[in-house]
Amino acid sequence: MAATIIIDPVTRVEGHLKVEIEVDQGKVVEAKCTGSLFRGFELIMRGREPKDAQQLTQRICGICPQSHGLAASLALEEVFGVEPPENARIMRNLMQGINYVMSHLLHFYHLTALDYVKGPDMAPFIPAYQGDYRLSKEDNEAVAHHYFQALDIRKKCHEMLALFGGKMPHSVTSVPGGVTERPTPDKIVSWVWRLKEVKQFVDGVYVPDVLLLGKAYADYFRIGAGCLNLLSFGVFPLEKTHQQKFFKRGTSLKGREGEMEVARISEEVTYSWYQDETSPKNPKEGATSPQLHKEKAYSFVKAPRYAGLPCEVGPLARMWINGDYRRGISVMDRITARALECQKVVQALEDWILQLKPNEKTCNRVNPVRQGEGAGLTEAPRGAVGHWIRLREGKTENYQIVPPTNWNCSPRDDGQVRGPMEEALIGTPIEDRKNPIEAARVIHSFDP
Amino acid sequence: MAKGEMTRRDFLRFFGTTALGISLGGGLAAETLALEKVEKVLPVLKGLGDGRPSVIWFQGAGCTGCSISLLNAVHPHIAEVLTRIINLEAHQTLMTASGARAVDIYREAMEKKAGQFILIVEGAVPTAEKGLYGRFGEDEKGEKTILHWVSELGRTARAVVSVGTCAAFGGIPAAEPNPIGAKSVAAVLGKPVINVPGCPPHPDWIIGTLAHLLLFGPPALDDWGRPHLFFGKTIHANCPRYFDFEKQCYARHLGDDGCLVFLGCKGPIAQADCAQRHWNNGVNWCIGSKAPCLGCVQPEFPDRLSPLYAALPEEKIRPAVHPLDQKLPKEGR
Numbered sequence: 102m103a104a105t106i107i108i109d110p111v112t113r114v115e116g117h118l119k120v121e122i123e124v125d126q127g128k129v130v131e132a133k134c135t136g137s138l139f140r141g142f143e144l145i146m147r148g149r150e151p152k153d154a155q156q157l158t159q160r161i162c163g164i165c166p167q168s169h170g171l172a173a174s175l176a177l178e179e180v181f182g183v184e185p186p187e188n189a190r191i192m193r194n195l196m197q198g199i200n201y202v203m204s205h206l207l208h209f210y211h212l213t214a215l216d217y218v219k220g221p222d223m224a225p226f227i228p229a230y231q232g233d234y235r236l237s238k239e240d241n242e243a244v245a246h247h248y249f250q251a252l253d254i255r256k257k258c259h260e261m262l263a264l265f266g267g268k269m270p271h272s273v274t275s276v277p278g279g280v281t282e283r284p285t286p287d288k289i290v291s292w293v294w295r296l297k298e299v300k301q302f303v304d305g306v307y308v309p310d311v312l313l314l315g316k317a318y319a320d321y322f323r324i325g326a327g328c329l330n331l332l333s334f335g336v337f338p339l340e341k342t343h344q345q346k347f348f349k350r351g352t353s354l355k356g357r358e359g360e361m362e363v364a365r366i367s368e369e370v371t372y373s374w375y376q377d378e379t380s381p382k383n384p385k386e387g388a389t390s391p392q393l394h395k396e397k398a399y400s401f402v403k404a405p406r407y408a409g410l411p412c413e414v415g416p417l418a419r420m421w422i423n424g425d426y427r428r429g430i431s432v433m434d435r436i437t438a439r440a441l442e443c444q445k446v447v448q449a450l451e452d453w454i455l456q457l458k459p460n461e462k463t464c465n466r467v468n469p470v471r472q473g474e475g476a477g478l479t480e481a482p483r484g485a486v487g488h489w490i491r492l493r494e495g496k497t498e499n500y501q502i503v504p505p506t507n508w509n510c511s512p513r514d515d516g517q518v519r520g521p522m523e524e525a526l527i528g529t530p531i532e533d534r535k536n537p538i539e540a541a542r543v544i545h546s547f548d549p
Numbered sequence: 550m551a552k553g554e555m556t557r558r559d560f561l562r563f564f565g566t567t568a569l570g571i572s573l574g575g576g577l578a579a580e581t582l583a584l585e586k587v588e589k590v591l592p593v594l595k596g597l598g599d600g601r602p603s604v605i606w607f608q609g610a611g612c613t614g615c616s617i618s619l620l621n622a623v624h625p626h627i628a629e630v631l632t633r634i635i636n637l638e639a640h641q642t643l644m645t646a647s648g649a650r651a652v653d654i655y656r657e658a659m660e661k662k663a664g665q666f667i668l669i670v671e672g673a674v675p676t677a678e679k680g681l682y683g684r685f686g687e688d689e690k691g692e693k694t695i696l697h698w699v700s701e702l703g704r705t706a707r708a709v710v711s712v713g714t715c716a717a718f719g720g721i722p723a724a725e726p727n728p729i730g731a732k733s734v735a736a737v738l739g740k741p742v743i744n745v746p747g748c749p750p751h752p753d754w755i756i757g758t759l760a761h762l763l764l765f766g767p768p769a770l771d772d773w774g775r776p777h778l779f780f781g782k783t784i785h786a787n788c789p790r791y792f793d794f795e796k797q798c799y800a801r802h803l804g805d806d807g808c809l810v811f812l813g814c815k816g817p818i819a820q821a822d823c824a825q826r827h828w829n830n831g832v833n834w835c836i837g838s839k840a841p842c843l844g845c846v847q848p849e850f851p852d853r854l855s856p857l858y859a860a861l862p863e864e865k866i867r868p869a870v871h872p873l874d875q876k877l878p879k880e881g882r
Contacts (some may be wrong), residue, residue: 108648109686112641115613137684137718138695140610141673141728145721150856156843157851160721160748214643225637225644228654249628256621256830260591263829267838270614270749271619271845274838281804281839291832391728393678401682464804498844541647 103130109137110275113212114549115164120522122540124531129540132519132526134510136402139374143389146500151177151492152277154500158488161504163270164207167200167262168481170275172488177277179475180492181467187341187462189279191456192265194337194347195292196272197479198450201260202299204548205416205443206307208335210244210251213436213545216538217314218244232538235317244313247306254302257295264288269308279464284457290452296518300447303440311440315433325432325543327525328411330354331418332361332508334487336480347449348480349532351422354410358422361407363476366487368503369404372397372512373481380515381406384489385476387501403502404511404520413521414484414508415548416442432525435546471495481505483548509547522547568787601633602763603666605658606640607702609695610683610722611672615713616642618749622756623830630756638666652686652693659701667762668706670734673715673722674699677730698736708762709734709742712755717744717774718848727853735774743767744774748845751826773848775820784816784842786872787824803858804839806851810866814859815844817866 102123109119117138123131136326142161146154155173159166171193178184186191218241219234220226236244259269265282266272274282282288315322335350367381374395379388384405392398406412412431417438420426425445426438427440474491485507491499511520519527529539577616608616620627631637639654646654658666672695675683680696687693703709711734714720720730735742743762747752758776761768768776785791793799794808803812810817819842827834835842844854851857860866 107687109684110641110647110651112644112647112651113643117608117641119684129569129824138610139682139729140722140731141558141726144726145724148725150858153851153855153857156857157721160612160614163612163749164618166612166614211643220645221632223632223636224639224654225631225646227645228644228650230647252627256627259621260829260832263833263838265838267833267835267840268828270612270617273554273835273840274845276803276840279804282833283839331643391682393681408602464802464803466802480806537648 106531107536108389108537108540109370111541111544111549113215114547115162116506116549118544118549120526120540120544122526122531122537124534127530127532129526129529129531132400132523133399134357134512134520134522135400136506136510137376139391139401141389141391143500146497149497150417151180151490151497152326152497154488154497155269155489156273156431158502159271161502162481163482164204165200165481165486166271167197167266167275168479169488169502170272171197172477172479172486173490174275174277174476175296175477176488176490177477178475179477180490181277183278183467184341184463184467185279186462188284188458188461190451191277191342192280192282192284192337192463194453195450196262196266198446199258199261199451200335201446201482202303202443203255203262204391205439206251206255206303206325206483207257208439208548209307209311209436210248212548214244214248216542216545217318220245220248230536230538230541231533232536233532236313240313241255244310247310249402250302250306254299257299261292261295261299264292274539276464281464283463284459286459289454289457289459296447296450296454299545300451303443308440308444311437315437318433321542322429322431324529324539325525325546326430327413327521328519329356329430330356330407330410330521331421331430332407332412332414333419333422334361334478334480334485336419340391348419348423352407352412353418354408363478365408366503367406367409368404368507369514371515373400374398375403382502384487384501385397386472387489387499389501400512402507402510402512404514405507406514409516411511411514411518411521411524412508413547414440414505416482418484420478432542432546449464469495484508506549510549522549560809571878586658598828601636603658603662604635604637604669604759605655605702605706606637606668606669607655607698608641608698609670609672609674609716610729611713611715611719613642613671613846615639615755619752619755621829622752625756627752635759652688655686655702656688657696659705661839663705666706667701668709669712670699670703670709670716671712673719673731674721674734674737675729676732676737677728682729683778692763699734702841703734703738703742708767709738710758710762711744711746711774712751714746714845714850716747717746718850720748721851741774743770743776746773746775746780746846746848747821748843748850750846751779751823751828753826754879771820775846779822782820782822783872784819784821784824784836787822788816788836789824790836791872809836809841811860813856813860814841814842814846815861816871817842817861817868818849819844819847821846
């Protein structure tokens with residue numbers, strides 16, 4: 102007989118998430134993901150001074166504020182018709198890149214590992230789900246120890262970001278036109294030396310731990326595939342026109358590679374707590390009109406679709422589309438691709454930091470305009486993020502945000518098709534209904 | 550000794566002399582604290598459980614940035630805070646337990662541990678539509694809201710600390726048009742709490758306030774419930790660019806040298822010690838990186854400080870009392 106299991110809250114995520122699964126004959130047969138908090142950033146942005154967007158929208162996420170601030174800066178630069186100097190492009194890549202490392206370490210050790218590894222015998226590490234913790238006692242102890250070491254390394258990443266960003270979380274230096282901070286030699290050196298330490302940890306501890314987990318939990322390479330569509334906006338521009346990027350922009354739809362055309366994105370809200378009249382819409386024309394009491398609706402997350410299809414975003418999507426990782430799509434592939442991406446980004450940071458020119462400028466002047474529109478597309482550590490802004494009489498008339506979690510944790514769309522995480526949960530074996538640890542592993546693999 | 554009262558041994562354990570199963574590296578400076586301080590501390594700690602005091606952390610309408618900032622603590626290191634100083638029974642981002650098990654921890658604190666835990670709230674409280682814009686957990690009676698948990702936990706907590714500007718003053722979720730009716734924790738509870746604002750707060754402010762509470766009792770607070778220790782003077786009064794201000798050397802474009810008041814710097818009204826403390830292990834801070842202070846520690850943030858890059862009104866920039874002559878309230882010194 103089928104049984105419903107409600108995981109509310111799903112902890113070790115950023116934000117408020119609830120997951121409801123139906124289990125029949127030991128397998129998940131139905132799944133619903135609910136984003137259970139609405140703050141209304143799109144409504145708050147209306148009527149404000151456009152430049153404030155890059156500060157205010159960072160507060161969407163305390164783990165990836167850098168990416169939201171950058172998306173806002175890019176959108177505003179399109180509106181104002183300004184291009185940042187080379188130093189700013191590089192500094193933004195450095196800040197964004199080191200926050201990838203910070204976020205990936207945090208995700209693996211602090212948000213995910215406890216689904217596979219037993220922590221110390223004290224709160225907040227207990228109580229935990231009972232389940233198949235498969236590592237040997239020695240390996241388990243080692244990874245648990247790395248949990249604490251990783252706290253230190255991720256803190257160093259924030260120090261590096263703050264060297265150019267002022268402070269973290271919520272940095273202050275990336276503004277339309279460039280970056281306010283200057284890349285002085287002392288900052289560069291301080292960066293390089295911290296990066297050495299970070300690299301040592303990533304190469305010597307993080308990647309080996311992930312590979313260790315992959316061996317012990319090899320069956321998770323066959324669990325949690327999901328919708329099999331991948332999307333990336335592309336990130337880390339390598340020259341000033343942003344044509345060439347370190348991770349390229351594109352899609353892979355059921356294995357077929359293609360372009361990523363913004364016009365083919367729609368957001369649908371039949372199953373979300375927003376007015377039906379606003380569905381579907383391209384974010385450029387998007388609307389956010391909350392409606393709480395609505396039959397069928399079960400989430401504050403909208404359902405973005407590309408060419409009508411749900412798409413998974415994140416490190417695996419980026420690495421896949423870029424041709425860096427093609428083993429498969431599953432729980433363990435997500436975790437592995439994230440670690441390998443981290444390693445690849447660290448290597449790039451070593452080069453980029455030395456491309457800064459201490460005596461050259463970092464910020465171009467902006468001549469504000471009163472009308473216009475712009476889009477800022479980039480990739481947060483956990484996936485594609487887009488901001489769309491429209492100005493009227495010098496104020497923000499409309500603002501739309503499509504964060505990565507909208508893609509991955511979306512509810513059903515207008516055509517009743519499940520979101521990527523919902524789809525990934527289908528078929529997941531659940532050993533013990535009271536301890537749905539297998540479902541938690543699928544959920545956390547997305548870094549929701 | 551009455552039940553629940555701390556013994557010397559408990560006190561020492563609280564300060565981390567218990568060896569943990571795994572090495573966390575580094576010792577805790579407080580281990581060397583003189584024993585005579587025990588007596589002074591006892592009345593404060595009494596009733597906060599055995600050993601490490603229980604802390605229940607609850608996230609409302611926020612971004613988790615305050616928690617991430619706390620993870621950036623340097624001295625004491627966050628690993629020591631988590632495992633040796635406090636007993637962090639619940640924290641949505643860090644706790645292993647999910648679902649009903651997680652809800653049970655919060656419920657047990659509420660029902661069975663009244664007066665025995667410190668409640669830390671991060672994020673504002675959505676109050677519109679009976680709190681349905683922010684839902685968290687459910688039991689046999691149905692879905693629960695952030696409003697429910699903050700109200701109930703706040704009622705039974707021994708002390709309530711609002712961490713971050715959202716919890717302290719409403720912050721960005723409460724910005725116009727405030728579609729979810731976001732309110733501060735104090736407004737929801739209808740009683741004073743200790744506010745540690747900032748978007749996010751500096752980790753030293755969070756840990757320093759907790760340390761004050763545990764070791765020396767509640768800290769002296771200003772009219773906004775903020776500890777004087779960290780929020781006693783304006784950024785302006787201690788700003789390295791104050792000399793530029795006096796000499797009327799003003800930055801005209803972002804990235805320029807000079808005082809940033811005309812680029813929107815809120816230093817003249819923002820009360821915090823960022824100028825001396827600096828951020829992220831001391832490597833930088835907002836004005837240090839040539840960006841204006843946003844005034845994120847203020848109850849006016851963000852609406853009454855917007856546009857963020859526009860100058861404050863003249864009377865706020867040049868108040869009747871010279872910033873360097875502003876007197877601190879007595880207990881704050």
